[in-house]
Amino acid sequence: MSTLWTPDGEYTPKTEQNETPAPQQMGDLKNAEEKKDETQELADQIRKADPAVIVANHCYGLFELAAIHLSDQPPNLIGASLAIDALAGIVTSLEGRLGEYEPELTDALAQLRLAFIQMSSLQ
16 A cells, blocks of 8 residues: 655555554554643643743743844844833833733833934944
């Protein structure tokens, strides 16, 4: 019987309903089930976490992104501006809802804006 190429490798179509999968296909099924279990476990962990923690973590990522672009030689002001504006959008639109992380994020945003102005004046 001929096989079909798929992104996951060669696939041998089944001809009968009760045919046992080839060993390679059984391994693929096991891997798929493991990935599904891992994905479900991660989703469960996210459900249990405080959403403010998740949002704050993403904000820290935007802070780092802006800082990286500002520290480039020469500074990438367009990239930094996008990251700063994204961080500002989150922090300002969620004012009063970020819990204990809000003061730190507000300060971080102010620092980035000041650094951006300083870098802009050097160019």
